[in-house]
Amino acid sequence: MLSLVPGPIQTYFSSDTLHTDATDAGRIEAEYPTEFLNTLSFNGYPEHQIDLKVFTPIMLLRNLNSAIGLCNGTRLMIVYLGHYVIKGLIMGGTFNGKTVAIPRVQFLVRLCYGMIINKSQGQTLQSVGVYLPKPVFSHGQLYVVVSRVRTAAGLRFLIVNEPNIPSNYTRNIVYHEAFSGLGNTTEVTTSPL
Structure with missing residues (x-):
């Protein structure tokens, strides 16, 4: 996707050196070489190397300043890439x-051409495309993703029930224990889309 955006790529690297005052720096460096550490990838942390371009969408991975809207999950469109600063236009929200x-x-950013259901919670969007290679796996997640869009016309699904065969039904995972004591409830196990 990044190669389709015109303009030069700006590459950023994480800091990957040990503090020289560490008493056992030599042992740590021998056990965990820099090349190995740079290949590790964890949820909620940026990659060692981040390639960005102006006009690409990114998502913040940490709360930086909630007073100006820089919170975990905030989506931005990059408008400037400097050596020590990235400027972006906040997309959505207050x-x-x-x-x-x-x-x-x-x-603390990642490219954000799409997002997982949990990260989309709290967002209100004009259009949403939902890719479901298998049914959502938790109670209420289908509701969360469907309720992110303003109108039904802005909602599209790609559901794959059998290998490579799209369908218009998916399972809606509902734990009926959540409805105990509410009186007469109707059991729903599939949702036509």
Whole structure:
């Protein structure tokens, strides 16, 4: 996707050196070589190497300053890439359209052409495309993703029930224990889309 965006790529690297005052720095470096550490990838942390372009969408991975809208999960459109700062336009939410600067502590961002259901919670979007290679796996997740869009016309699904065969039904995982004591409830196990 990044190669389709015009303009030059700006590459950022994480800090990957040990503090020289560490008493056992030599042992740690021998056990965990820098090349190995740079290949590790964890949820909620940026990659060692991040390639970005102006006009690409990114998502913040940490709360930086909630007063100006820089919170975990905030989506931004990059408008400027500097050595020590990224400027972006906030997309959605209370601060929609506001230009903000992200300082380089370590750029806690990832490219964001799509997002998982949990990260989409709290977002209100014009259009949503949902890719379900298998049914959602937790109570209420289908509701969360469907309720992110303003109108039904802005909602599209790609559901694959059998290998490579799209369908218009998916399982809606509901734990009926959640409804105990509510009186007469109707059991729903599949949702036509």
